[in-house]
Amino acid sequence: MSAEQVGIDLRLLGPVRAWRDGTELVLGSARRTAVLCVLALHTGQRVSRDQLVSAVWGEDAPPSATGNIYTYVSTLRQMLEPARSRWTAGRLFSSGGGTYQLHLPPDSVDVLRFESLRETARRHRVAGHVDAELATVAAALRLWDGEALAGVPGPFAEGQRLRLAELRLATAERYAELLTGTGRHEEAVQLLRELTADRPYREGPAVPPEVGRPASPSVVTDGGTRPGSIPSEPAGGSVTATGGVPTAGSGSRTRTGVVPLLGRDTVLHRLRRAVAGVTAGRGGSILLEGPAGIGKTALLTTVLSTAPDGCRIGWAVGDEVARDVPLGTLRDCLESALAGPDQPTVEALVAASAAPDRPDVHLADQDGTDRTDVGAAERAVELVRRAAAGGPLVLVVDDLHWADPTTLRVWATLGGQASELPLLLVAAVRSGSGPVAGRSAVEVVTLGPLDSDSAGALVRAVAPQPPEPRDLARILDDADGHPEYLRQLALTAGDPFPAAGLVAAVGAHLAPYPEDTRQVLRAVAFLSAYEVRAPGTQPAGCTMAEVAAATDHHPDDLARMLAPVRAAGILAPGERLRFRHRVVVRTLCGSTPAALRVTLCRRYAERLAAAGTAPERVVALTLAAEVPVDDCLGGWLAEHVERVAEAAPQIAVAALAHAHAQHALDPARRLTLTAWLARLLLGADRNAAAEAGWVAARTADPELAGEMRWIAAHSHERRGDFETAAEIAHTALRERRIGPQWIDRLRALLGRIRPSLPGNPTQPHLSRSGLVGEARPDLP
Structure with a gap:
């Protein structure tokens, strides 16, 4: 068949x-x-x-x-x-x-x-x-x-x-x-x-x-086998790089750049003391808590890799798939700790988890859906106690919050009994993952961000080349003490952003949240992406009202969706919504496909504008995705440019420069916006000569032409290029296409710069072709 x-x-x-x-x-x-x-x-x-x-x-x-x-x-x-x-x-x-x-x-x-x-x-x-x-x-x-x-x-x-x-x-x-x-x-x-x-x-x-008992976090693999292939065994038993099945006998991997575990001395000492205690017969239970990527697994790996001989260590990782398998997580943990004479204990645990259900030995969880087999839990507790009686036993569960309910019940029970046995229970959970069974019976160790000295040392240890001070400052600002982000930024400094490793890290940290929550987080990223702030200051982020308008969600629904993200430390505390780590904003925006990035930001901007959001916030959103300025957006920008310039001049300059580059924009609209760009550049003490000259050459309005000629000449005057400034002024005065007030201002400019021009101060020349400053009825 x-x-x-x-x-x-x-x-x-x-x-x-x-x-x-x-x-x-x-x-x-x-x-x-x-x-x-x-x-x-x-x-x-x-x-x-x-x-x-x-x-x-x-x-x-x-x-x-x-x-x-x-x-x-x-x-x-x-x-x-x-x-x-x-x-x-x-x-x-x-x-x-x-x-x-x-x-x-x-x-x-x-x-x-x-x-x-x-x-x-x-x-x-x-x-x-x-x-x-x-x-x-x-x-x-x-x-x-x-x-x-x-x-x-x-x-x-x-x-x-x-x-x-x-x-x-x-x-x-x-x-x-x-x-x-x-x-x-x-x-x-x-x-x-x-x-x-x-x-x-x-x-x-x-x-x-890898999932299971982890390798050292400093391990890096080499190779090039296509994912999914099963290679024949090469000489030396190498390991594939991207997930293909490694051949048997691969005893080592290429180690490149062992990175020290920095800034965690206190926690390391506490964990090592606990491991030493269990070998002396003193057990306990420790819960390591912190946001994703903060270094929980690296800490546990470092501590347990130096555990004394004779200390049996079991390691398991909770996951969504195994959550519905009674005692599945605990069984994985014991399988990696017990072998040989202890193997019957694992087999007995399997039998315990497979025992027929009886209605009187089940209890509903708090949500009324998942049910814990109390009888299986009691049998499992006794089996673990019996195994611990045979010698020091350390059981580690990473991501305990994903463990099945029966394992959680066993873990909670053992946590209250571990001090009587040579049994050490160590669990790691993500911040904001909710209550963990038996939490009150354990010692909770919370991992926070690295201090600036440790963060800088980590970057210097990981970076292929010593970072320049400015690059180091940017990395520290982007990562805000997060070890995984610091490593990824240090490794990829100078590479196109965002690099694959960083994208994977951010993706893994956001993966546990539902799709609608991730969509909202993307909107928060775009709304926060383009802002001007002083170095060393925190990003301003965005308001709940802005996100509600952009995503068309009710504020109450947004608060519910984002509560777990806040609890996990992905969003910083406070009324405004902002990511704790700036690099997440850059990664979310940079890794979104370009076509979708433009479409989303255009849609968000339209909704914000319709909701009456401050124009500078709308403009900043279009800049985050470099939304093309068409006639509709150009008309809106022309209508609100004065308000944007007053509230956020740097954002206004960026938006107007972007509009000036849009050749398909209506010529009259493009002319108006470029004129505003020239004014703002001059006001910011920047060179506006090119933009002003571009407008002056195309406008038929004498007032605008005179203003742009003066801006161009004044820009050169500020830079000390007096000859070019005089040439622009004389040309404008000769052409007689400018308004009276600009004639006066250009004459005043010539009066200021005449002593600095070459030749006769009363009749300066600007070129070898002859005198251009001669006294004429229409010239000063």
Whole structure:
């Protein structure tokens, strides 16, 4: 019986889901799902057990990983082919020689269908069949349901996410081009907006930190294998760079630039003292709290990498996928700590989590939806206590807030008992992630930003070249003590902004929030992007009313949507909305596709103007995306330019310079705006000669022509270029095309500069062609 006859349907372009004969399958733990993804995306190919270990755990797989793969594969085999006898060969799932292989037709996996549709669309494009290409591209995009392989851990899954995100965005951009070509402009805008809401950051390949027991944060990989490929083992057992399955036996990676952990001495001492205490039989529970990227994982890695011999360490990472698997997070943690004689404890934990549910042992969580198996939790507590009795045991859960409810109950219970045992519990949670079970029974350590000295030292340690003082000051200002942003800015100083690593970091920090919240944050970024402020001062940000007008949300809804973001420290405290780290503003704006950036800012500006927002705020928003100045926007700017110039002269200058560069703008409108530009440049003590001369050469208005001639001459006078100033003044006076007041002002200017001109002070010459300052009835 083939997979097609059975009716297998695997969907990876979003949260991973699987169906068999129309019935959805419960995939279980995140790592079991990761194994299925690797095999599905290599259907028809043999994948070794070692390759699966590397794909799911990365380089630092626990000793129990090989046994876990066997368990995961056995469960998947039973799930896909429940009627198959243990002693008969599988049709969908085969194994042999330490390898496993799925036999699925391409139509069974949505990723393969997507790639096939892309190839079909390419053929239609070559043949010039626009309608067929449009329909095929639309069908390809309909396969998506969010981020590919959402929540699946491991280097392979992360590499696939990066690769497929690029393909999706490229496909959507082509679809938008086709829609625009057929006159469906609004649909094109809506498509790009929805796509960037789901995957707002277009980024190059990057090697993410692995999920599981982490490697050192200073580790960097080299290589060039295409994401998704399974390479044959090269000499030395190298590791792929972008998420392909590493070969077995890869014992090391290329280490480049080990970065010291700076500014965390107090916390490091506290954690090391706790680890030393557990080896002496004194346990405890510590909760490490801080915003995403603040360095929680790096701290834990540094401390535990130097743990004394004989101290068993388990490490797990909470994730959304495993949240519905009872005791899934705790089981992952124990699997990486216990091996050999302790392995039965893990097996007993698996049995505890799989025990039949009984109505009298369940309690509803606070929201009334998730339910915790109290009986399984009690059994798990006893198993962990028994394991700790065998010697010092340290259990670490990163992102504990994503753990399943039963694990949280066990963690809370053990937290109150750990001091009696050689058991140390260490958990890391993001700021604003909400209450964690048993929080009152633990010691809470909060990580804040680095001080300026430590931040500067970190940048100098990471940067390929010593940064110039001005560059260092900009990096420190942009990152505001955030270690991850400091590292990324230091590594990419001088590169085009935003760099892929920085885009990935910001994207990861905003990923936990819903789509509508991320859309609002993008609007906040654009509303905050163009502002003039003194060095060392905080960005002003924007008001709730401005964001409400721009996004068409009610202020109460905005307050609700942004409350978790404020709690997490992404937005700074205060009435105005501003990002705590300026680099997030730059990254959100710079990583938005140009066409969407212009469209969004134009729409936001129109809404702000209609709501009566201060004109300088509207103008600043158009500058954030360099919105082209057409006749409509140019007319609005001409109407409000005086108000903008009075309230924010630097913004007015920038906007007028942008308008002056728009050759398609109505000539009369362009002339008016450029005249204002010349006036403001002169008022700012800047050279306005070029702009004033441009207007003077094109206007038929004597008053405007005289004003512009005077501005041009006065600009040269200020710069000490007296000969050019005199030449402009004499030319204007000879032509007799200027108003009387400007004749007087130009004559006064000539009187001021005559002593500084070469030649006879009473009849100065300006060139070898003769005297141009001779006394004439119409000249001074």
